[in-house]
Amino acid sequence: MSDFDFDLFVIGGGSGGVRAARTAAATGARVALAEESRLGGTCVIRGCVPKKLMVFASGYPGLIADAQEYGWEASIGAFDWPRFRKRLHTELDRLEDVYGTMLSKSDVTLYDTRARITGAHEVTLAGGETVSAKHILVAAGGRPMRPPIQNAELGLVSNDMFLMEELPKSMLIVGGGYIGCEFACMMKGLGVDVSVYLRGGQILNGFDDECRGLVAEMMREQGIDIHTGTSIVEMERADQHEDVTKGAGSDAAMGAPVSENPHPDPDVADNPKSETTADAGCPVWVKASNGKEGTFDAVLFATGRKPNTDELGLVDVGVELGRNGEIVVDDYSQSSVPSIYAIGDVTDRVQLTPVAIREAMAFTRTVFKGEDCPVDHELIPSAVFTQPEMGTVGMTEEEAMRDHEVDVYCTSFRPMRTAFIGRPERTLLKLIVDRETDVVLGAHVVAEEAGEMIQLIGIAVKNKLTKAQFDATCAVHPTISEELVTMSQPAR
Incomplete structure (x- = not known):
């Protein structure tokens, strides 16, 4: 018998963590997994899946317009966000249950709680129980960040977008990366008046210049108001800014009429890792670095993500972290502590769900099948x-x-x-x-x-x-x- 309670203890029940747990258990290993929030992680609960469903929903007005031009008698009414939101969360609940069933069928012991590493082979659960494991795998993912400006809590982050009770009539998106641009197109397709601020000279930094230039042109063609070289320098609740009158900003291009209920759902139980909950106050007044002012129903910060390594006890046990808080690992996902490994966004290598899954499978092949299987990050579509x-x-x-x-x-x-x-x-x-x-x-x-x-x-x-x-x-x-x-x- 092993001297450890488990052969593998996985912290994090997202796509990477679940895949690692299941594939390791399939080799005969005794595996446990702890997830403090919801199984499925960022991709299933607050990322890829709900985002793609919103992409589908936002495309139908354009399809109806095309159908009319092709000769069809077709029309479309107003978008019913509460109806869509209810169906969306029903689907996310279903997918979470699928993940739980897969773990159960794989004989993985599931702990619905937070876990902290308290030794090279030791994990302590939130309730005080301590378990030992020959190997520990951290797959805790990442979280969206708000910028370090005053009143940043008034803004939403990507996690909040799927929890809104009602759609805003106007939205300012801060950040021109892929998350900001995707939400800009989605919200515009759903009928929201969208503006984008980004500090750089073009959207989608890091992608091919010619391609991102065309995407920017097509976004503007849709009516998305993109402001390059621009950031927020001040933001306040609109009802606390004496110079702003309800319903209009000081510059028509920088603001839009406000709606009655722009607030996100205050229940963020599916994401306790989020830094803060967006303030459930009135619309937001902002002042831009170019001096222009405007009022928006909602402000979305799409300004970067941070690995979920806080309060996991990593530094205390000798795990090296990088400048962004990421776990530093080698080509085999092994940290500076030989018994502790990490995969997915928590390593800040390539933040894509399929990459985390491949890292999980490479980990299992190396650690539990005895194969020499470094992670392959080359030529990822x-x-x-x-x-x-x-x-x-x-x-x-x-x-x-x-x-x-x-x-x-x-x-x-x-x-x-x-x-x-x-x-x-x-x-x-x-x-x-x-x-x-x-x-x-x-x-x-x-x-x-x-x-x-x-x-x-x-x-x-x-x-x-x-x-x-x-x-x-x-x-x-x-x-x-x-x-x-x-x-x-x-x-x-």
Whole structure:
């Protein structure tokens, strides 16, 4: 018999933690998992899943408008947010139950409580019970952050977006990363007047410049008011700012009429890791760094995330943390304490759910199957669910040019479906090719269903196919994606 209560103790019941627990238990290991909030974690409860369902909901007005142009007698009424919200949370409850059932069927012992590491092989639960484990895996995820400005608690964070009792009529989104841009498109599609402030000169920092430029253009075409080089310098409750009259800001472009009930649900029991709960007060007055002022029903901070390493006892037992509070790990997800491992957002490597799942499987193969299985973070495809979507895998043009002589194959056009009815949407497809080896170093798509396309393109790029091999594949006509195999001459 082992000297430990468990072979593995997992802290965190998100996608990565649950996958690690189940795969380890399948090897015969005795496994326990502690989750203080809800099984499913960020992705299922307050991230990918509810976000994608909101993306679907926000797209229907555009589809009805297209149907009318194509000859259909079609109309759409007002969006019923409470009805959608109820159905959304019913689905999230169902998925949480699925996760619980999977753990139960895998014979994983589940603790519905907070856990703290109190030794290299010891975990103490919130109720005071102490258990021992040969290996400890931290998969506690991350949380959205508010900026360090006065009254920041008046703003929402991404977790709050799925808890709102009613939709605001106007919203200011602070931050131009993928979370901010996705919510901007979603809320605009649902009928909200949306403005975006970002400190940089363009949205979607870190993505291909040409692609993010087109996404920004299409967002503005939808009526989203984007202000670059702009941040909030002051914010107050609108009813406490004497110079603001209810219903209008001092600049028409910076504010919009306020609604009667913009408040988020005060019940944040599904996310106790959130730093604070958004203030359930009246609309918010803000002053921007460019001097303009405005009043918004709601302000959303999409200004970054932080690993959930606070109060886990990590430093006390010798686990090294990085500058952002992330657990520093090696290629095998092992921390500075040999018995303690970490995967997912808590390591701040690649903050994507499929990556956390792959890290979990690599961990099990290494620790419980005895295989040499380092984590592979090379050539990970990803998608940004703006409208239109953007899909990307591999190097951007800017990254590739630093170390390679490259040919850039690029085309941009109005797709058939929307060009037929006179809509201005444009599509962009781009391949970055190493001039010496002909290997495709990166692929980027801005188009409807770009996320679906990039999953398949990612297989080719991951396997280092050449441009000649792309060209040897017959096109499917008429499709948007056929351009990936018909671009015969480099644009530059």
